[in-house]
Amino acid sequence: MLSYVLKRMLLILPVALGVSVVCFLLVHLSPGDPLTAILPTDASAETQAEMRKLYGFDQPLPVQFVLWLGRVLTGDLGTSIATGRPVAFEVGRAVVNSVILAAAATLIGFFFGSLFGFVAGYFRNSWIDKLASFLAVIGVSVPHYWLGMVLVIIFSVQLNLLPATGGGPNGSSDARSLDWDYLRFLILPAVTMSVIPMGIIARTLRALVAEILSQEFVQGLTAKGLLDRGVFAHVVKNAAPTAFAVMGLQLGYLLGGSILIETVFAWPGTGFLLNTAIFQRDLPLLQGTILVLAMFFVVLNLVVDVAQAAVDPRVKRS
């Protein structure tokens, strides 16, 4: 087992190098000038050249890459050009906010997704099934940003119940508690984000429940005289592992943050940060954020692989 884990960890190195090369090139080859964000538009050529030198943009690209990689290896992601703050600080704050949003969205999505899925599967082809399936299809196909705006119009503008934008009453960083003043900022973005996992979980579970219901042991349970409620409990138990697996996958997907949702709600997560960094051509921030997110997925994959190997020894051999 240990050797398997070590082998998998060694494999991360080339992947990480590849990721860093790609994200460095993507960012540097796109048109635009990172200094535009910090210089007045009519700054003299001399000032521009000096700032270029100060930030190291006067060096050839390969040299810039090696210098950047060297700093990254020592844990220094550099400094944001637009804000002057360390990239690690900016990304760290944003990641925490994105994780909170993703976790909340997954919980909401899992709850309603399972509810719709079980009910639809259990009452297959009834009107309840049709309604639940309809909601699930909407969940998978409705555009996020549109739903976000509609929810804002209803709950913030018309009913004035929930805040339209932002990460908390005093900014996100000094409100990590579970109090209502803070939570109310989370509700609309989390609900908007939850519709996709909700739809996917519901559709998966509906099919699964229908399949379980057609199995012989269910007939056996009924023949044994078990009431519907008891049978349902058995079905739930059989479907639960798949439901959790799907939820785990969705959580991983949502952790990357959503540029659209975070921008619509000005939620200070990684998606919002990326959007800003792209428009400002804040190259160090862009590189840092992409790299952190990419590494996040690499590590997540490793954890999943190792966990699977621990459960199922066949994985190790393949």
Added chain:
Amino acid sequence: MVTRRLWKSLATGILLLGSTALASAGGTLRVGMTASDIPLTTGQTDNGGEGMRFLGYTAYDSLIEWDLTTSDKPSTIIPGLATSWTVDATDKTKWTFKLRPGVKFHDGSEFNADTVVWNFEKLLNKDAAQFDPRQSAQGRSRIPAVASYKAIDPLTVEIVTKTPDATLPYQLAWIMMSSPANWEKQGKNWDNYAKSPSGTGPWKIVSFVPREKAEMVPNADYWDKTRVPKLDKLVVIPLPEPSARVAALRSGQVDWIEAPAPDTVPSLKSAGFKIVTNAYPHNWTWHLSRVEGSPWNDIRVRKAANLAVDREGMKELLSGLMIPAEGFMPPGHQWFGKPTFKLKYDPEAAKKLLAEAGYSPAKPLETKILISPSGSGQMLPLPMNEFVQQNLAEVGIKVSFEVVEWNTLINIWRAGAKHESSKGATGMNYTYFIQDPFTGFMRHLQCNLAPPAGTNWGYYCDPAMDKLFDEVRTTFDPAAQQKTLEKIHEKYVDEALFLMVTHDVNARAMSAKVKGFVQAQNWFQNFSSITMD
């Protein structure tokens, strides 16, 4: 039973929500900015005009300031931390500034001639301990005239310019004075200074969360008693996404937003929000190339284009949020003068001029213009440019667009019309900050400011115009200088040097609770007179 309890708690929750919304109003003004981050808080801000508006002139002062107290006439420069200034009678490069006595920074330290010198060093002297590259990037290109500076006595500073330059006072209005004592206290570190800043301005920055909000409270000891803020607190929140800004205003999360999109204005008005607008020194133009081979070298073509644009029609397109151009400066501006060429909508006259130049709708002039899909100050560039395109096509100018992203357009603007990045375009849709003689006139058309030396994108060069620019720099009598500036503007209009289309009106939307705001005809504003109901 359970459901009843649930309803009860829900109802209490809703009531609580309502009460928190009420409690947060009071004497606090919350502003939604278009910037995506809190502008730099160390003194010389970033994020352009908006940065200076909300975190520059609020917390800091400059030696010379803009008069922001009236809305009915263009603002002029007035004494700030300097009470008076004179230029030496024999040596026109030598200026003496008398400083305001008794002014204190928010940290309690004293403002004097040494602090002024220290602040110039902060921007201009790379070897000074307090040199700050971030502030320098913002500030030094604003004071190109300054050659040296020294303290004569605690309340007198001498500034020497590179060449005689009467526009120095305008340049100095950009330069914010940070506190040397606070910099020492913060471990001689500008990053720490940014977290607990100190200036001499009417507002003190008391806290900020990067990218989320900054809070300011009044400086009760401010030296100008008429500008001690009446509010308890001013909060600025970055909301770069236009629809998020409107939603925040409509849901009562902020009381004021900058730049509401024109299509949201009717619904904001009907929901009881105030839309405040005023003229200010901004223009929306096509900057024309004067490189050899450009069709715009023919004055008949330039005039025809200016006569072909239906500016009133465009105003309807923008829900009224624009001022049709009558010149390069907004109508009524103190430098407007009396140009003889009137920018009216007269397609017939335009066709006649074009016919003289050898073009007609059947045999149109074909050319390419650079535009951007969005950008700071660009208003609604796509529909507006298409509108102009259609107007021009009707008289016989067939324009095709080269659309590039805003950041790229800025770089092309710096590179010039001859540069390959301009892709042979003969014009560029660019909007201008035109608040002082340099940004208003000189940088666009002075011969030696053609790229890469400056931003005369179109390589215009006319010795007669250069002579007028020199005259502005060497005329130290304000009234005489004003006359020359009028002459320059008349030349801009009479020779149709730009395609002059419109001026933005600096629209902001605010809740009816906001009282006492006077929108100055300026990029900067005064927040001291505001109260909240």
